[in-house]
Amino acid sequence: MITLYGVYRSRASRPLWVLFESGTPFTHVPVIQAYRLPDPKAPDAPLNTTSAEFLKINPQGQIPAMTDGDLTLTESLGIATYLARRYGGPLGPQTDADSALIDQWMLLAATAIETPALEILQAPQVAMGEGITAVAAEKLRRPLARLNAHLRGRDWLLGDRFTVADITVAECVRYAQGHPGLLAEFPEVHRWLTTAQARPAFQRMWAGRMAEPA
Missing domain, CATH: 3.40.30.10 (Glutaredoxin)
Structure with a gap:
């Protein structure tokens, strides 16, 4: 269990x-x-x-x-x-290629997206927050541009199937959603993230999150 x-x-x-x-x-x-x-x-x-x-x-x-x-x-x-x-x-890999692609996108999120996205999320709580946000957004533009290009013509990171890669990458990108205008620069990323967050399972998770004290 x-x-x-x-x-x-x-x-x-x-x-x-x-x-x-x-x-x-x-x-x-x-x-x-x-x-x-x-x-x-x-x-x-x-x-x-x-x-x-x-x-x-x-x-x-x-x-x-x-x-x-x-x-x-x-x-x-x-x-x-x-x-x-x-x-x-x-949700999991069905082939060796799936496994490699899921690992690739999760590692991209962990190494290139999560830290600067978290800096954007936390910036309003610290001194010099606007400067931190600007620097973090600049760090994100390169990996978000890669995601944007990859998602053009695809529903999900592995094509037409929603997988754990979409979940983990979306949760890292979510940290940067509070930046005014950043995701608007990457319309395919914005479309993909919005669609992922409309899924009932995300909505259930988010409701649980909102029910907890901040």
């Missing part, structure tokens, strides 16, 4: 979306990030990333984490890929 640890307002959104797309049953344990709590060690503190109970699952103290029988995974992309391969049917 799958147990997923982590709140919706974290990278747990990625495996949660996969699970909802596939209709796979699972147990959800909402572990919150310790930095969001005034005193994570307080006796009445909710289960969090410094709780001894959770550190037995992931000694690194990060979410998400997942157990499935004897298997424990502690990285969101690894968890999402595993779930898609084992339980996701068409």
Whole structure:
């Protein structure tokens, strides 16, 4: 039985979306990030990333984490890929080429998109936010241009089939959606992301996220 640890307002959104797309049953344990709590060690503190109970699952103290029988995974992309391969049917790779392409797009998102997109998301909360946003947007233009060119004439990253690659890449691009006008420069990316986020499984995940305290 799958147990997923982590709140919706974290990278747990990625495996949660996969699970909802596939209709796979699972147990959800909402572990919150310790930095969001005034005193994570307080006796009445909710289960969090410094709780001894959770550190037995992931000694690194990060979410998400997942157990499935004897298997424990502690990285969101690894968890999402595993779930898609084992339980996701068409969400996962069907051929060796599929597997390579899914890895390629997820690695592009992790190495070239996620960090500057997160900087855009977090910029309003820090000093010099406008400058940070401008620099981060410039870093994103090259990988977004590559995505835009690839998606021209395609519904999804692997063509006509929605896969775990679309989920994980879309969740990284989402961090930059608050930038005024950036995605408008890349209409194919904007179309693809809007279509992905209209899926019922994303909407279910997003409703869970919005129900949690910010």
